[in-house]
């Protein structure tokens with residue numbers, strides 16, 4: 001059966017031939033998009049031509065089309081390996097809405113359902129078949145595949161094969177056998193994880209050295225990156241949500257389950273629709289919250305990192321981190337979940353001294369050998385450097401992935417350049433306090449006590465330990481407490497100070513000596529309150545807005561979409577993306593033809609929704625629009641199965 005593919009391939013003139021044109025035709029007819037983005041066309045033509053491909057592209061870059069279109073153009077069924085069982089139903093629904101014949105096989109189905117899909121596969125009635133990786137370990141599945149005709153293998157979330165990565169899935173290791181068993185079938189491995197280490201591991205473990213490698217730019221220009229000093233995180237968060245993202249869907253990441261719960265409750269008390277999500281919730285609730293996030297407009301999910309992989313909700317308008325992520329890689333993946341539709345979005349992180357102390361503690365206490373701890377430490381250092389930089393955040397981020405760029409104009413440091421100040425003297429005062437405590441008293445203390453000594457505060461603890469008798473007592477009264485905390489945080493970030501043990505006591509590092517001797521200057525970043533405000537003011541002017549007269553039309557379209565989605569039991573974005581509704585609201589096409597010319601309106605959707613949309617535009621069909629887009633919690637669609645693909649972490653922190 002694979003033989004047929006080879007013949008087709010040999011006949012094909014990929015460069016500009018009819019098949020190359022076919023890809024564009026499918027893009028327009030099925031997906032309703034005018035042109036390919038970035039390197040999509042090159043990748044698609046390469047795979048249509050039978051070549052293997054490794055694709056590194058950021059979230060929202062448009063990876064799915066890279067295998068969906070070749071699967072539609074090549075004869076046979078495209079087999080997509082994906083670890084995201086909980087999302088398969090939605091993926092398949094979205095494809096079916098486009099008129100693509102898609103199905104899936106996973107553990108959530110009963111035998112009847114599975115039989116049906118298998119029969120469709122064998123009869124050649126599918127274009128795409130989604131499989132969980134563990135299915136491919138079962139001989140039954142392999143022999144099923146043998147009996148059908150496969151057009152390609154797509155290995156989605158390919159970074160799951162990387163053993164040291166954060167999403168390692170042992171089942172992925174077995175995928176190297178695909179090539180041995182079906183040597184003629186092209187393979188395309190895709191991931192949004194961009195580091196060289198992961199890239200290398202994917203290549204070797206999947207035996208794809210011979211493949212063509214496509215590394216896209218990892219820039220996400222529509223995401224505004226902002227990292228703020230954590231002063232009053234709740235108030236800061238509320239301000240962000242109210243002033244910039246009222247009514248928007250978003251994800252808020254916290255480190256522990258307890259803070260997830262507390263934050264979600266806090267938001268609800270303040271009138272914001274929010275639900276918690278973490279590995280400690282029972283699977284049903286978790287699945288329900290995820291389903292609501294996907295289906296409703298404008299819901300906020302407060303989550304540990306166990307939430308979000310593979311969620312392709314396109315209109316997530318913000319991702320906020322209330323705790324410091326453990327690595328730049330993780331941070332970039334998580335923030336990448338914002339703005340997949342290309343519309344302006346915000347990635348906001350609040351970070352403070354406590355984060356550094358806590359992360360160091362976690363690393364010290366982590367399982368694994370020294371090499372493992374060193375690796376975690378290096379990840380954290382890179383994250384801290386990003387937080388403390390006075391340069392463009394985006395330049396830093398992309399440099400981390402080995403890509404060069406210029407200042408972006410759309411991050412906090414570009415919008416309101418921070419000042420640097422010479423903190424050498426305060427650094428010396430602080431370090432000598434640490435030295436004196438240790439030398440004169442044989443004591444180690446955490447940041448709180450040391451700052452109290454510097455400020456000359458006679459607290460009960462200061463008196464108890466007789467610390468007001470130290471010669472350094474009160475020598476730092478010229479700075480405020482918050483400023484001292486900033487000094488400690490930045491010394492930690494720069495490796496000029498370290499934390500130790502369960503209590504987060506401060507100790508010197510090898511590099512501290514240079515500062516104490518006066519051989520080394522210590523420049524620091526100053527976060528003026530003004531800078532934050534300026535960035536916010538600019539952010540508010542971001543062009544999410546529509547011309548005034550288009551707004552009611554957009555709202556009416558959203559109402560219609562909400563009702564239609566509910567009736568059909570699919571997420572609203574499966575009907576149409578916001579960007580498409582926006583374009584319709586602005587252009588107000590009067591005919592089906594005009595509507596068909598809009599981005600995101602393909603043949604199938606035009607046939608299905610064209611007439612109702614024209615009616616909404618004509619001012620009809622909105623009469624019963626009181627029940628705005630899925631604002632209620634009820635959905636007749638069964639929630640997807642709980643994400644049993646997420647490993648349960650042992651304690652309150654979802655690693």
Ligand code: ADP
Nearest residue numbers: 033035036037059060061062063064065314340
């Ligand atoms: P990824 O899997 O890389 O995160 P997706 O495949 O989900 O990204 O694509 C992100 C969004 O961009 C989707 O909403 C998709 O429909 C849209 N998209 C992809 N390619 C194009 C294109 N060529 N033109 C317009 N929209 C596109």
Ligand code: ZN
Nearest residue numbers: 392408411414
């Ligand atoms: Zn910038």
